Amino acid sequence: MAKPRSACLLDSSVLINFLAVDRVDLLASHPEYHFLITPHVRAEITEHYPAQEQRLLSALSAGALEGTRVESMEELLLFAQFVADGFGAGESAAIAAAIHRKLPLAIQDHAARKRAVRHASGLSILTTEDIIVAQIHAAALTLEAADAIKAAWETFHRFRIKAKSFRDLL
Numbered sequence: 001m002a003k004p005r006s007a008c009l010l011d012s013s014v015l016i017n018f019l020a021v022d023r024v025d026l027l028a029s030h031p032e033y034h035f036l037i038t039p040h041v042r043a044e045i046t047e048h049y050p051a052q053e054q055r056l057l058s059a060l061s062a063g064a065l066e067g068t069r070v071e072s073m074e075e076l077l078l079f080a081q082f083v084a085d086g087f088g089a090g091e092s093a094a095i096a097a098a099i100h101r102k103l104p105l106a107i108q109d110h111a112a113r114k115r116a117v118r119h120a121s122g123l124s125i126l127t128t129e130d131i132i133v134a135q136i137h138a139a140a141l142t143l144e145a146a147d148a149i150k151a152a153w154e155t156f157h158r159f160r161i162k163a164k165s166f167r168d169l170l
Contacts, residue, residue, distance in 0.1 A: 008033035008126065009098040010065070012044040012090040013108035017128045019045065019052035019059075020157045021149055028064035030131060031138040033104065036068040040093035068097065075100045078119075087112055099123060106131065129161055133169050143167055 010027070015037065018024050027035050037060075045056050059065045070079050070093045078096035083089060091109065095116045098105035104124035107113055113125050132149065135141040146166040153159040163169050 005030065005032055005034045006104070007036050007066075007101075008104040008106055009068075009094045009101075010035040010037050010041065011094040011105065011107040011109070011112070012041045012048075012088075013112075014106040014126070014128050014131070015041065015056075015065075016045065016049055016052060017108070017153060017157070017159050018131075019049065019055045020159075021152050022055060023149060024055060024059040024064050026131060026135050026141065028059070028062075029135070029140055031134055031140070033106075033126075034066060035106065036066050036097070036103075038068060038070055038090070038093040038097060040070070041090040042067070044088060044090035070097050072100065082115070085115065087115070095119075128159070129163075129166075129169055132166060136166060136170065143170075 018027055042056065046053050060067060070076060075096045078099055079092050082092035082095055091107065091112045094105060094107065095112065097103070099116065099120040104126055105116060106126040107116070108128055117123050117125065132141065132146050136143060136146055143166055150161055150166065
């Protein structure tokens, strides 16, 4: 029997990377986590990446991603604090929920990651690269396919990974 997967809050910075190359399946099949998004993250995708909106809606309706709301007083206070510090609503909601619920956070933005970890030193952070590497380790993605995704990100979507190949991250 498969081990149940833990919840992980997903920021739009990681989500858009997978939406852009139509590979939300890599999030849906992650070996360790199932990913939650807040309405704030959903709104950022809708507002700033309208071409990806249908993929997001399909992922949500198929259960590949799960919606969650920032509702508790503690989460709302953290959310307000991060927004006041200049972070976007999506980042702020994902960070606040992850910190309050003591769940991992998938986020790409370096400044936001630093701020989140400074606020909650034990916070577990995942990046786009971590998700791809986990899929390679789980044999759900070949190294060649991962590098093809990396090339598509760099060529068509302005997302760069410092490593020349995912082989360097294994």
